[in-house]
Amino acid sequence: MKLSRQNAGAILVVTTMIASAGWIFSKQAIQGLPPFGFIGLRFLLGAMCLGCFCYRQILAIEWRDILSCSLVGVFLGAALNCWVYAISMSNDLGEGAFIVSLSMLLTPLVGWGLFKRPPSLTFWFSMPIAVAGLALLSSGGSWGASSNQLWFILAALFLALHFNFNSLFSQRLPVLPLACIQLFITGVVGIGLSLSLETFPSTVTPDIWGWLILSATVATALRYFLQTTGQKYTTTAKAALIMLLEPVWTVVLSVILYDEPMPLSKVFGCGLIMMSLIIYLIGSHTRRSQPVHN
Template sequence: MRGVLYLFIATLLAAMGWIASKVVVQSMAGEMFIASRFILASLILVPFCYKSLLKLSAKQVLSACGVGVFLGLALQVWIYAVSISDGLSEGAFIMSLAMIIAPLTAWLLFQVKPNRAFWIALPVSVSGMMLMSLTNGWKMEPSQLLFLLASALLSVHFVMNKRISGNLKPLVSICLQLFVVGLVGLLYTLYTEPDAVQFSNQLLVWFVLSTVIATSVRYLLQTMGQYKVSMETAALLMILEPIWTLLLSISVLGENLEPQKLLGGGVIFLSLIIYIKLSRRYAKAELAKMELAQSA
């Protein structure tokens, strides 16, 4: 039960991160925000895992950092989409498609064929995407295309992260990856030379909330929660993030969501539930077949 509570709170904090990010990028360049936010967030996590960090081999460090690069690229695209988007909730729903895109990514990169659940959920998610994005005819907004690109990059991170998960403790891996995300942002900041930051009390408050609460604490709770519950339960809980983002963006930012986009978000949410539920059912059936074959 404690693991479920940890993940539930983590989804709320993740949604808070969307709101904080939208407020911060109005006064600070997105790449500078990503750089400072994630480097500081990783340093906050160091006291919880520094002993394990010191025991890592060079190969383990490189593998975690390499995976972190994909997360860094995904978040660079994401923060730019946030800065130009009029609606955060639709972005959150589009980003949640990373879970559906991941099996296709694994197929393309490592020839791991998706299960039947993927092929059933895919047309449902595409229908939701069309409902959400094609309100003005057959034309997607730039922010929607960027959110979709960020989701695809995030799916690469999911797939690569899973391949190294057996060799690293989750918190150690997250700490290294967050630091690399910050470095990617720092390199991009040096390349673009963004405008000066417009400091204010509001900026400081939202930056602290984003860095400490929505990043460090969120990932710490998410890691502890995923350790205590099954993968299926964790996945079901984590898809609450776009729902909380929708509610917060309406209440805090005053976002107005068109009925068609709201319906599209609901269809995407449904596709994720279908995928998770059917994947679990097919995995159990496959395990039963294997056990039956071994006993025969």
């Protein structure tokens, strides 16, 4: 079944909501689990969930394509392990979400460098507005390069690499196997780091296991299936800008659940991000609607 670009965009919006919930699930889970070990278990369980529905397709994929998917998974694994390590040092989910969302702005630029595809003029016009919004949302417009912020920035760079290669391979490979292989590789990277650097606790309470299960099924298996599906039927730049909604939902949840302060600077920042997205979407629609002259 082929989706329209409008439906693909709606799927990506839902993806951002699920992704924001994943920040809450993860923050709760690492209260009782080591960060890298949590990522390893979360993504291995997520891969198992998807694998139940696509194992026959995975067996039919050529080894060359499996290796390509695995490389994409390495980028995702590097990003998610940097991300969870930053979360373990950070008490401000909103700030972290906004810094990580810079990956969506880096994605078209990285794609330009990798594949020689320059972003559209509409993107260049909307990007400065989104950057201004992110600046306002990060600690009131100014933040120093603390350790957790540097790890969030590194996660954003790896996510930009992942987003570009994921868009490339999602055009010619089935969605479920592509997502499943990537989740499995991410889990392997997390478990490897955990075995090398961490000590697993002797006891884990039932509520921590519950947060892990939610992270694996909803925020991992379902989220990456929807994200890969949405990317398959839309442009990389459009998908990247839609994914900027994730930090907006994250700060809303953080305010509701953790009483994170919401000064006017954050309100204005959210507004600027939404404005940049609307400008880009309207510009893209207008450009597609214009007649072609030979």
